[in-house]
Amino acid sequence: MKRAANGHGKRVLREYRRFEAALPKLLRRYRDRWVVFLDGEVKADYAEEYEAYLAGVKKFGNESPFVVAQVGRPVTATIGPALRL
Amino acid sequence: MENLALRENGPILDMIIASRDEENRVERRYPLLFDTGSGASAVDESLLLDMGLVARNYGELGFGREKKKTYPLYAAQLSIADVPSRFFRVFIFGIPGYSSDLYRGIVGRDFLQHVKFSYDGVNGDVSVTYPRRR
Numbered sequence: 001m002k003r004a005a006n007g008h009g010k011r012v013l014r015e016y017r018r019f020e021a022a023l024p025k026l027l028r029r030y031r032d033r034w035v036v037f038l039d040g041e042v043k044a045d046y047a048e049e050y051e052a053y054l055a056g057v058k059k060f061g062n063e064s065p066f067v068v069a070q071v072g073r074p075v076t077a078t079i080g081p082a083l084r085l
Numbered sequence: 086m087e088n089l090a091l092r093e094n095g096p097i098l099d100m101i102i103a104s105r106d107e108e109n110r111v112e113r114r115y116p117l118l119f120d121t122g123s124g125a126s127a128v129d130e131s132l133l134l135d136m137g138l139v140a141r142n143y144g145e146l147g148f149g150r151e152k153k154k155t156y157p158l159y160a161a162q163l164s165i166a167d168v169p170s171r172f173f174r175v176f177i178f179g180i181p182g183y184s185s186d187l188y189r190g191i192v193g194r195d196f197l198q199h200v201k202f203s204y205d206g207v208n209g210d211v212s213v214t215y216p217r218r219r
Contacts, residue, residue, distance in 0.1 A: 009140045009157055016143045050174055053105065053141065053160055062106070068141045068160065075144030075158060075176065077124035079193060 128190025130179030
């Protein structure tokens, strides 16, 4: 995986991996909800992404490695090969 | 008016990438390629880091038929520069080294879903209109 070597990004990635591992359990309760995920658990859930984002920043601060994600709807996209690495 | 650069290089527009923090708002202007074939927007990650933006999620991104890889997603806002415009909240993929001499990334359908966009390749002209707010 290629990504910039930045400490915050690595901390968020670790939290994201924990989120992925927890998904089977989270789906039962939070399917399609936007969650603020930190320390291996859901801290809050919302209907809208922006609500979750704002709540995460307000409660934990911008430097916190919390993840904002929609449960059961991973972001996946294909982009044109106009620019290739 | 005919725009030779747009005709030769495609629909490259100056865009404003902004942070979501209204109190300490950071904005940067970059040329980005409008790409209706792309499901998401993606820019060189160094631009986002220079703005102080932070990753909030990760996603899988593929280039054409290539196998998808995991990249960070940055919470941001995106707008077209130099025209009366609106910002739309997006998650932008940050990809290390994703730049060319002409543009620093692409604008995908996560942004384009909000606007009516047409590209006149004959005359090198782009028009963008915003639907009325619902």
